[in-house]
Amino acid sequence: MSYRKKKVIPIGTVAELTGLSVRQIRYYEERKLVTPERTKGGTRKYSFEDVDILAEIANKMEDGMQTYEIRKMWEKEKEREALAQEKARKEMLQGQLNAHFNFHRLTDSRLSDPRLGDR
């Protein structure tokens, strides 16, 4: 996994990196904006990605946005991305099918083309 996604940073350090209070960071977890992992002992561990997300939250909050608005926004985003992904996937599949049948069409025409001898 990438360094960006590995959950290794304790909450105090996250607070320093983002400028948020520890209280705020825990609260944003309660509102499902971040999902840290836990050690056996139960202490939270965040990733750099989480840090970036939290920094982004800090901005949106300054702009007067509410936590559930932020979450909703992200959910829409994810959905859009998922659709785009799906679309891309289908197109690629279609492309492969096309390539496949093209290959056969070419092969067949060549085989049945009297101008082309056996090789």
Next chain:
Amino acid sequence: MSYRKKKVIPIGTVAELTGLSVRQIRYYEERKLVTPERTKGGTRKYSFEDVDILAEIANKMEDGMQTYEIRKMWEKEKEREALAQEKARKEMLQGQLNAHFNFHRLTDSRLSDPRLGDR
């Protein structure tokens, strides 16, 4: 700074990531193989780079190498790299000088070439 170089990981997590004991990690610091930062409170913080270095140490130790051998090895490496850097730097500088004087040579010759008129 890159995620790789930011010192944010506590020693327990480093131990998990590397499979080394906390004792070993502290010992390798004593032998100058890693240099974590500290929080105000005094707890160590490591980077992913440190984690990689420690993993590498673990291998060398398994091969029966001693800490000071490892350090010496790295110092030599650093030196070689520094020399290579220096060489590259000089070559680039020379390249720029060449380009510079080439430019003037071409310009001058054009200016003094009777076949080329004013524009």
Next chain:
DNA sequence: ACAAAAATGTTAGAAAATCTTACGTACTAT
């Protein structure tokens, strides 16, 4: 304007994680 909800501070006590220091041990090299 007022009540409810949201966002955050603060405090208290417990638990987890880390720190330093020191002593013990096994192995290696001289």
Next chain:
DNA sequence: ATAGTACGTAAGATTTTCTAACATTTTTGT
């Protein structure tokens, strides 16, 4: 044999984080 290397382990202190609760401030909806 002695000394150095590379750890393990233990003790006690300190730092960090945890949950839960209550308080305060800000925002929102009616």
